[in-house]
Amino acid sequence: MNNPPGAVAALFLREWRIARRIGGGASTGAVFFLILIAILPFAIGPDLNLLARIGPAILWIAALLSTLLGLDRLFQGEEEDGSLDLMIHTRLPLEVVVLVKCAAHWTTGILPLIIVSPLFGLMLALEARALWLVALSLLAGTPALTMIGAIGASLTVSLRRGGLLMAVLVLPLTIPVLIFGVSAASAASGGAAPFLTPFLVLCALSLAAIAAAPFAAAAALRLARE
Amino acid sequence: MRLSGAEVTIERGGRRLFCDLTFEAGAGEALTVAGPNGAGKSSLLRAIAGLLPVAAGAIVLKGGDDERNIGEQAHYLGHADALKGALTARENLDFWAALLRGDDKASPAAGAAAPMSALAALDRLGLAHIAGFPVHVLSAGQKRRVALARLLVAYRPLWLLDEPTSALDAAARTALTQMMRAHLAGGGLIVAATHAPLGLDGRQLRLGAAEPDEP
Numbered sequence: 001m002n003n004p005p006g007a008v009a010a011l012f013l014r015e016w017r018i019a020r021r022i023g024g025g026a027s028t029g030a031v032f033f034l035i036l037i038a039i040l041p042f043a044i045g046p047d048l049n050l051l052a053r054i055g056p057a058i059l060w061i062a063a064l065l066s067t068l069l070g071l072d073r074l075f076q077g078e079e080e081d082g083s084l085d086l087m088i089h090t091r092l093p094l095e096v097v098v099l100v101k102c103a104a105h106w107t108t109g110i111l112p113l114i115i116v117s118p119l120f121g122l123m124l125a126l127e128a129r130a131l132w133l134v135a136l137s138l139l140a141g142t143p144a145l146t147m148i149g150a151i152g153a154s155l156t157v158s159l160r161r162g163g164l165l166m167a168v169l170v171l172p173l174t175i176p177v178l179i180f181g182v183s184a185a186s187a188a189s190g191g192a193a194p195f196l197t198p199f200l201v202l203c204a205l206s207l208a209a210i211a212a213a214p215f216a217a218a219a220a221l222r223l224a225r226e
Numbered sequence: 227m228r229l230s231g232a233e234v235t236i237e238r239g240g241r242r243l244f245c246d247l248t249f250e251a252g253a254g255e256a257l258t259v260a261g262p263n264g265a266g267k268s269s270l271l272r273a274i275a276g277l278l279p280v281a282a283g284a285i286v287l288k289g290g291d292d293e294r295n296i297g298e299q300a301h302y303l304g305h306a307d308a309l310k311g312a313l314t315a316r317e318n319l320d321f322w323a324a325l326l327r328g329d330d331k332a333s334p335a336a337g338a339a340a341p342m343s344a345l346a347a348l349d350r351l352g353l354a355h356i357a358g359f360p361v362h363v364l365s366a367g368q369k370r371r372v373a374l375a376r377l378l379v380a381y382r383p384l385w386l387l388d389e390p391t392s393a394l395d396a397a398a399r400t401a402l403t404q405m406m407r408a409h410l411a412g413g414g415l416i417v418a419a420t421h422a423p424l425g426l427d428g429r430q431l432r433l434g435a436a437e438p439d440e441p
Contacts, residue, residue: 011325091298
């Protein structure tokens with residue numbers, strides 16, 4: 001038959017290039033993350049014990065907000081320049097297009113943020129083990145945030161100022177991810193649960209979102225055509 | 227291959243653009259859709275591409291690939307150029323070539339032009355020298371020509387062109403006419419909505435002005 005892997009690679013490469021070039025916004029998420037983490041200790045005060053206790057939660061909230069920040073443009077740019085009209089009728093099903101775009105968004109926008117999160121954790125006086133648990137829980141949980149956000153992005157694709165509406169739509173759906181993420185991340189700093197159980201739930205949430213969200217997002221994009 | 231529409235009715239936002247429109251175009255034929263602004267030319271093209279539902283009637287492409295819908299056998303050139311400003315003209319075209327090119331069994335019928343490389347297609351439209359420039363620095367006419375080059379990098383038998391000549395200069399119009407003639411000679415079909423003459427013989431479809439809704 002034809003060569004879908006080639007088309008997937010071409011789409012991924014294109015997303016990667018757009019994100020990396022000027023105005024692409026790949027670094028917006030990481031910079032926003034840095035700003036949030038940098039100013040919070042000033043607001044809370046120099047109580048290291050307190051910072052260490054709420055540090056994992058702060059990192060998770062910052063990651064959640066940074067993820068949503070870039071996502072509203074995920075399909076809006078394609079809609080505005082007419083690319084979406086063409087993407088509907090390519091050899092790739094629209095569901096795969098959604099999945100590949102999300103994967104590219106995650107690797108360009110979120111992965112750098114996860115990689116630097118142990119560094120930011122130091123600013124919140126997290127102990128060594130907690131640093132790694134936070135990064136690990138972000139690694140397992142942020143795919144779910146991206147995929148859930150993609151549903152919101154595709155629902156608001158034709159709205160010019162859809163960013164806020166998208167956040168309102170998506171934030172309630174991300175609460176389970178946030179709960180299990182923080183509970184896994186704070187296991188090292190005297191959290192309520194051991195690490196493994198919430199971590200596995202987090203993995204399950206991400207897998208379920210990766211499996212289901214492309215269908216929901218593609219359906220919303222098709223509806224938006226009419 | 228034959229594209230035909232039978233008693234097609236299209237509504238947008240509760241307003242009926244036209245009803246019971248019947249049209250037909252065979253292999254190697256061009257159908258030019260004319261009519262005043264708001265007559266429904268673009269909507270007709272979008273409906274053929276499957277981007278807009280028809281309220282009544284049916285549009286079918288006979289003799290094509292039965293496993294694909296019309297949109298998957300058509301190049302749709304809308305008002306927007308579907309180019310990413312941050313990417314170069316060549317990268318844009320390489321991307322669409324990878325996504326739009328069909329499988330080998332459905333590729334060109336005998337006599338049709340084989341898909342070109344991005345550079346060759348840009349050269350056809352006189353843009354070889356700007357292949358490496360990001361699209362956002364190009365002029366409107368140059369962007370339009372890059373969008374037209376997309377039609378050449380992947381073979382699809384049906385071309386749906388919405389105002390293909392907008393922003394084009396005389397030389398580019400000539401190149402476009404040659405492109406379209408070559409496509410028709412290879413057994414392709416073209417449906418074009420336009421105000422300007424395209425230099426093609428073929429059928430004409432005139433859409434009337436939308437009747438004002440009487441209260």
